Amino acid sequence: MMSVPGARLGVLRLPLLGAFVRWRHARTAAQLPVLALALLVIYDGFFGPQLAPKNLAGVLPWLHWRGLVVLALLLVGNLFCLACPFMLTRGLARRLVKQQRPWPRALRGKWLAAGLLVLFFWSYEALDLWASPWLTATLAAAYFVGAFVVDGLFAGAPFCQYLCPIGQFHFVNALASPAEVKTCDRAICRSCSTKDCLKGRLVDGRWQSGCQSGLFQERKAGNVDCTFCLDCLHACPHDNVTIAWRLPTSELWTDPLRAGVGRLGRRTDLAALALVLVFASFLNAFGMVAPVYAFERWLAGLLHTDSEALVLLLLFIVGLIVLPALLALAAAAASRALSGAKEPLLALATRYSYCLVPMGFGMWLAHYGFHFLTGALTIVPVAQSAVADAGLPWFGAPRWDLGPLVPASWLLGIELLFLELGLLGSLVAAYRIAGAHLADHQRARWAFLPWAILALALSLAGAWLLLQPMEMRGTFLQG
Ligand code: SF4
């Protein structure tokens, strides 16, 4: 049955993990511990000390969760959507509200999600979310309410597909991941009359949903919109779905018609979302280094304002919308002129923009990896302190001396390695995209060149950022 390359070595063949994934309650089992942690974050955020480095809401989401998310995307794929506790509310909402309406046609696509991402990144800086346990707790609680309301009112998986900024981060960066949920043998799908992976079916008297994101396995390709929920795997009566290994970034090299997604090269909204995330990786890191303050002061002087929120709004509109659009269009124009291609500029920009995703992912890895490696062990004293604050001094005096996972001298090397891996992934993707569309090798090389230069420029900007003195916010304060 396992005739698709990669499926033979899929995650399902691994001891223990394979058995766990096949277990029907695997997702719930993954969600419940994360739900418990989310509830602890909300409790400590509202009722614990409001000093972020000493509060679970200050360290768990911003330091541990983000670090583990990018490592999971690097090593496997979108495991954190699999374990998403907010989705537990979907089942509850659909028990209470029996009839869901379709998500409005005008809101299908990624434009709204891209706008919400810009809003999220702006509010992260403007409201200093990382420094405010109660705001973080409010955000987590709002997430539960939002997922409950949206998925209660609308059919499918609209919260994940069209709204959730975290989900979009996973979908886009999982383009570079080494695993995907896919069918083992498409011939079996072609002869399958039930298509239960999409429609769902009764299993042992209990309803097993099919893919609520509308990704029909026979034509599913890649990780866009796939939450790794495993519903398809459990719904398929032919045991024909697996989690297959693949070459990282390889789904960017070709542009097949993807179930539920279409062709990436025709999805300007998805390309815009990808660009927002690529440039956000750099802007988010820029917000962490010392020169950002001088730049903000300069911008405030230029605007004659002392409102930081306004300065940041301009910075984020330019940095996440105007600059990415201009650079992508400029690269597309140069690529078209050099290769003699005849396509419209927007079509070229859309097709090639995805090649920058690995570069952005490398920067996210470098940035979030830095925080994780410098502060992962802070969870020990913060948890000790939270338990003690609840009147239960079971775990002794908090070990405030704990923090880093690796010696400080390793950090820059690890960050630069992630960044350069990202650059390599982008160069390969750009080259393969050009080669897939231009049969003439010489023209393909010319088409590739401007995108390679853009990726290289981004990696140099990333290296400069990594070499700047860090504002140590979000990491542990001794004491
Ligand atoms: S139910 Fe299984 S065999 Fe049928 S189309 Fe879906 S994945 Fe293929």
Ligand code: SF4
């Ligand atoms: S294809 Fe659909 S059902 Fe299968 S894991 Fe992805 S989101 Fe879930």
